[in-house]
Amino acid sequence: MIRAARRDRRTHRTSRAVGAGVAALLTLSACSSSSKSSDSSTEVDASAAAAASSKLSGTVTVFAAASLKETFTELGKEFEKEHPGTKVTFSFGGSDSLAASITGGAPAEVFAAASPKTMKTVTDAGDASGAPATFARNQLEIATLPGNPDKIASLNDLTKSGLKVVLCDKDVPCGAATQTVLDSAGVKLTPVSYEQDVKAALNKVVLKEADASIVYKTDVKAAGDTVAGVEFPESADAVNDYPIVELKAAKNAEAAKEFIALVRSSEGQKILTEAGFLKP
Template structure:
């Protein structure tokens, strides 16, 4: 083979190697482009799935939840800009009647399963209610406990002005249960429509004592004194919460319920004196 032929053959081999390398580079480039496109599509799908919450969430809640739920409402609004949580607090029976009567609301948090049943029996709940906290009774007296109330029996003393919640609301039903367990009869100076109203009578010195929840005594601070009594252990109330069937803002309402049930929500509630479910 001549020198010229050898040179020609080497030149052809060089072109073949270069061509193969170029082909490999093109293939790698195509793969990279395909992978990049796939990743981009995944990100897009993920973004599409995350739905931003907005609008008003209307929550009907037992009066004893006022301080805790107001705090959780602020947390929710901060975590979800563009949302607003509006509360209606009151006696659970009154709130339940409003819901079954057609009042627009997203969430109902009751102070007893019995009052929640008013709503579920009418098929006005969109899901099965879940117990999220429990609450126990305590006696609220004037600051310093001037009448030396030390037990449930002491509330039957002659001349002592005692206030109870109405028997139709959870705190009143629980108080009656505790009295029955003790074999005591008590005639209050008034029956109040919710626990906050009963406590207010003591705070305004219009009554000497009231049977309310531990959480309400704690929320009142030094405006009242609290007296625990063993019979309260026989009348602990479970608090259920539920999404309502015709909730105007169901997605945001579900998120609020999840906050209430979350570790952070439970921390706020137990700090207020509620018991874990």
């Protein structure tokens, strides 16, 4: 009887040990399965992210104000680098003429203007997809010949006898802002010419066909030592907001959205501020 009882106890202990072992194996198996499932999920997520990043393709046509030429060209290269298989093409010019082209049916995905007024031409015509977003601001500056030989130190100095001054046309944002500061300061100018965009106005000084012009700070900075810049306090009266929008007729809508996202991202803002643009 005693030996039988002992055998029963040993059998019971063995059964408990086997049960514990089986439980441990089941736990390890479950953990392994969970780990594999988690790894698989991570791989799927990574694959999905990679697919989302690489799914963009085709051309993105961007109509942009002339003053954005340097920064947007750089952003275009960055966009193509981030999204292999895409190509960004630009049409730079006076915002008013670009807006007229868009409302006239010119194909494009994105419009970036140098003022809300010119953007309104596009939105009023129903050619924008969604509401425009301001992504930068810009301020005026006087551009003179290198070394500022005419000693221009203020807005009023542009009225000096014999001084050849060129201005942006009053219909483009640069010209409208210039007229605002001239009226605010009570300064009357008779320019030798009005130019269709800010780059054309600046180029007159670069080529020494004019002694001075009123352009954006960003354009003076981009021109390097080919001109000299003169700040004037009245420029604070006419700081231009730059809005951007996806166009309703965009054939590559997803790429258009991503390009706008890049412009508004911290990376895009860094490029813009380094070029002299003010934050929105």
